[in-house]
Ligand code: SF4
């Protein structure tokens with residue numbers, strides 16, 4: 001029997017959002033800054049509650065859901081990004097911000113040397129952090145011999161616009177947020193734009 005090609009073949013079971021996360025939390029990764037599996041579960045709940053997949057399906061003008069119709073949301077527990085959040089449509093990457101207690105600092109310069117992102121300058125005094133460059137990897141805190149560096153803030157850095165394939169592109173940072181509510185407010189805006 002011939003298939004009726006006039007009928008859309010969109011299935012209720014086709015999820016329009018591909019959600020993945022790094023294994024950092026499950027494997028006790030020493031670099032973990034935010035709980036990747038917990039964030040994956042919270043994000044899955046939020047996507048479900050807000051019927052994001054159903055809303056995205058309504059935007060498709062095609063009988064079949066193709067890979068490029070789907071939106072990838074990728075979570076990483078730290079800026080190392082093993083799960084490839086930077087080439088996802090939406091990347092959620094854990095971060096922390098280091099800060100220094102000046103009285104404890106001996107200006108040894110170890111933190112400047114270890115910083116992989118040249119985000120620290122030590123010039124005879126406590127380190128000065130370049131917040132635009134810092135990815136929050138905490139290497140500076142871990143190396144400081146006097147425990148002068150602590151973490152002042154942690155949360156999720158949100159990237160948008162990445163893609164894989166023949167013409168890969170890195171997503172851009174669009175926000176840094178500290179709480180789940182704040183992160184999901186940003187996600188809501190992104191998906192509103194995608195489903196408008
Ligand atoms: S992204 Fe970071 S926390 Fe996750 S597995 Fe990789 S190194 Fe560990």
Ligand code: SF4
Pocket residue numbers: 100104105106107108109110111112122125126127143144145146147148149
């Ligand atoms: S490693 Fe610690 S003590 Fe040395 S310069 Fe950096 S903050 Fe100061």
Ligand code: SF4
Pocket residue numbers: 098114115116117118119120129133134135136137138139140141
């Ligand atoms: S947290 Fe990492 S990137 Fe940021 S200043 Fe420290 S070593 Fe550099």
